[in-house]
Amino acid sequence: MNPHGKVLPISRPGPGVAGKTGTWRVMRPVYDPSKCVKCRLCWLYCPENVIDVNEGGERFISIDYDYCKGCGICSSVCPTGAIKMVPEGGA
Amino acid sequence: MVVKPLTGNYAAAYAAKLARVKVVAAYPITPQTTIVEKLAQFIDNGEMDAEMIRVESEHSALAAAYGAASGGVRAFTATSSHGLLYMHEMVWWVAGARVPLVMVIVTRTIGPPWNIWSDHSDLMDQRDSGWIIMMAEHNQEVLDETIKMFKITEDPRVFLPGMVGLDAFILSHTTEPVDLPGQELVDSFLPPRRQPYIMKAGDPILMGNVPRDLHDNMRMREDIHKSLEEAKKVIQEVDEEWYKLTGRRYGGLIECYRCEDADHFIIGMGAWVGDMREAADRLREKGIRVGVIKVRYVRPFPREELLKWLTNAKSVIVFDRGVSAGSAGQLFLDVAAHLMAAGVRVPVKNVLAGVTGLDVTYEDIADAVLKSVAEVEETGRFSTFIEWYYGR
Numbered sequence: 001m002n003p004h005g006k007v008l009p010i011s012r013p014g015p016g017v018a019g020k021t022g023t024w025r026v027m028r029p030v031y032d033p034s035k036c037v038k039c040r041l042c043w044l045y046c047p048e049n050v051i052d053v054n055e056g057g058e059r060f061i062s063i064d065y066d067y068c069k070g071c072g073i074c075s076s077v078c079p080t081g082a083i084k085m086v087p088e089g090g091a
Numbered sequence: 092m093v094v095k096p097l098t099g100n101y102a103a104a105y106a107a108k109l110a111r112v113k114v115v116a117a118y119p120i121t122p123q124t125t126i127v128e129k130l131a132q133f134i135d136n137g138e139m140d141a142e143m144i145r146v147e148s149e150h151s152a153l154a155a156a157y158g159a160a161s162g163g164v165r166a167f168t169a170t171s172s173h174g175l176l177y178m179h180e181m182v183w184w185v186a187g188a189r190v191p192l193v194m195v196i197v198t199r200t201i202g203p204p205w206n207i208w209s210d211h212s213d214l215m216d217q218r219d220s221g222w223i224i225m226m227a228e229h230n231q232e233v234l235d236e237t238i239k240m241f242k243i244t245e246d247p248r249v250f251l252p253g254m255v256g257l258d259a260f261i262l263s264h265t266t267e268p269v270d271l272p273g274q275e276l277v278d279s280f281l282p283p284r285r286q287p288y289i290m291k292a293g294d295p296i297l298m299g300n301v302p303r304d305l306h307d308n309m310r311m312r313e314d315i316h317k318s319l320e321e322a323k324k325v326i327q328e329v330d331e332e333w334y335k336l337t338g339r340r341y342g343g344l345i346e347c348y349r350c351e352d353a354d355h356f357i358i359g360m361g362a363w364v365g366d367m368r369e370a371a372d373r374l375r376e377k378g379i380r381v382g383v384i385k386v387r388y389v390r391p392f393p394r395e396e397l398l399k400w401l402t403n404a405k406s407v408i409v410f411d412r413g414v415s416a417g418s419a420g421q422l423f424l425d426v427a428a429h430l431m432a433a434g435v436r437v438p439v440k441n442v443l444a445g446v447t448g449l450d451v452t453y454e455d456i457a458d459a460v461l462k463s464v465a466e467v468e469e470t471g472r473f474s475t476f477i478e479w480y481y482g483r
Contacts, residue, residue, distance in 0.1 A: 004247045004287050007307070008189055009312035011297045 016067060021048070025070035027085040033059045035082035042074035042083060094317030097269040102230045103169065103195040103271075104129035106237030108139045109277040110193075113164035116144040116155035120174040123197040127169055148386030149174035151368070153194070160185075160192045161298070163289040167192075171259065172199035177215045177219075185252045186315060188260070188298055189287050191244035192252040195237060198361065198412075199259040200447045208448020209259035210476045211361065212413040215389070215421040217241060222314040223253035223322055224390040226360040228346075230267040233257050235339060236387075238277060239329050245285045246329075248321040258362040259448070276336055278464050319391040326388060327352040340460070344393035346385040349375070350400050353382025355464050357456070358397075358426060359410040360386040363445065367410070369453035370460060379464055386422060393430045401430060406438045406462055406467040412445045418479055440473040444480040451482070452480070458483050 038060050044053045050064040051074060062073075075083040097105065107115070115134070117127035133139035142291025149170050156166040172176060175196055185192055196217075200210040211226070218224060223243060227233045233255065238254040251339040257263055288296055290394045302308040327343040334340035348357070348368050357367050363409045364385040371381040383398060386393060401407055407430075419426060423441035430437060442459050459480050466473060 004250065006247075006250055006318065007310045008287055008309075009299050009302055009311055010288055013295050013401060015298050028145075053117055056363055 005065070019022060020066050021069050022064075022066045025065075025088055027070045027072060028088050029063055029068065029070065029072065029074050029083045030086050031059065031061060031063060032082050035080045036060050037038045037080055037082075041077045041079065045073050045075060048072065063067070065080060092273060093271050094268050096155035096266045096269045097230055097234070097271070098125065098264055098266050099227075099230045099257045100125040100197065100264065101129050102234040102269050103237050103257070104133070105192070105271060106234045107167045108133050108273065109274060110111055110165060110167075110238055110241045110281060111278075112139075112141055112167040113460045114142050114144065114156060114159035114166040116152045116159070117166065117168050118149045118152045118167070118170070118174060120149070120171050122199060122263045123169045123171040123195070125263075125445055126195060126197070127270050130167075149177040152179055153178045156194075157181060157188070157190060160190045160286070161188070161290045163284065163286065163291070165193075165284055166195070167439060169195040169197070171197040172201055172207075172213045176201065176216065179217070182217050182220045182222065182298045184299075187311070189250045189315075190252065191284075191286050192239045192251060193234075193237065193244060194252065194254050194366055196254050196256045197259050197263045198256050206447060207259065209261055209362075210412040210446050211421075211447050212258070214254065214256045215413045216376055217254065218390055218421065219482070221251060221319070222390065223251055223319065223388065224256065224389045225254070226256040226386070227262065228364045228385060229444060230262055230265075230269050231339070232341065233262065234269055234271070235337070235341075239279070239333055242281055242329050243325050245282075246322075246325045247285060249325055250287045250323070251315065251318055255362065259471070262363040270337070270339070271424055280332065280336055281290070285447065288373060289480075307412055312389065317397065323395075324389050326391075341387060343396070344386075344388040344391070346387055347400065347423045348385070349384040350382035350384065352380055354380045354405040355460070355467070356382050356401060356404050356407045357410065357460055358384045358407065358422065360389060360422065363410070363412070363451055363456070366451065366453035366456055373453070374460060374464075379460075381460060381464075383405055386413060391427070392425050392429070396407075396424060396434050397429065398435065401437055402435050404437050406440070406464065406473070408440050408442055408463050410442050410444055410456070414446060416444055427442070438472045439476065442478045442480050445478065449481065455480070455482050
């Protein structure tokens, strides 16, 4: 970007500049809405910004699996066990 | 305006206060400490509306000041010697990010052995980083140039950080009368802060991400270089604007003393230029026409100004208070390279004196210059280009 005619080392963040990082995933977070207490901790802690909150929706959160790397932080911070990590490609 | 007796360090602190700095992040190091002590006092007694961030190291001091500046406010820090070397990674980072910021450097030699006296090794070690770098001769210049540096660095033609250097103890802890401008004057001189981008919540920007194309990366380096070239004009303009308000101007990138009819030129920077003026007067009493060129701004380098004065010189003697070990003094290297590149064939010599803080008097300077001039007058050249001068 070069506002003011200067060549600057800045850019705007956009989705997926490194490709579909969801293919890196070994463990997959699986959401169970029946256990969810809508605390938003998973949304807050997700380092990849792939968890969206759906206010008033049947499923309170949704996970963008195209970019989720499967780090498991959401599952780890969930106070009720509503997000479980399961192996990819497993039974 | 009011004339106040101030140390060089207090002059720097008053300048930061008058520039309405909003964030100071600092870590103490001798002989810089009293700058931030004074600022802490200003903030504590309500004279200055700013945040003082106490940090655990100089690397963090510059990182915190840079963070504040990225967020859109005037930020300031000061350091010296090993502190500046510890900051070195952040020094490059701030210039690369193109964030205007002002830092005062109390120049002090680098150990080992442990030594707190003044030479220019620490400041000159930063010269390739992309910062504007200047060196003051006296405490009035410390105050004037620190205020001006905010305007220079925040000019859209520049958008780079800047350092103001002053010699340890010779200026930092020596009291001189300083004409202290009023707040209204400084407010009329300094416009609201300008910078190329502001980091703020709700408007995400990535700074320093891996470049998509290395051509872009190289263009960023070239742009820093070109912006420093542009800064030459800005420094000149700001010098004139300050003159209109205060009656004080220094001539932009360099200041000349008795250059008009000079045959032989002494070049130096910092406090000992005062001694060089005295030495030139003494040598002129002996019939040797000596002129002094004070390099005020070492980055951007005053190539054009020096060529103007030196093209017809009989000899040039560059005094350095630091050395690029294995080559020569840093100021000498720049002077010699630009003379050569412009096709100017003048005998040039490097006198290394005051390195590690050895005391240098005007008699020492006159002595070194007298011997050098005698050789040039006799043989038309210098037999050796470098001299380690330990005193008479």
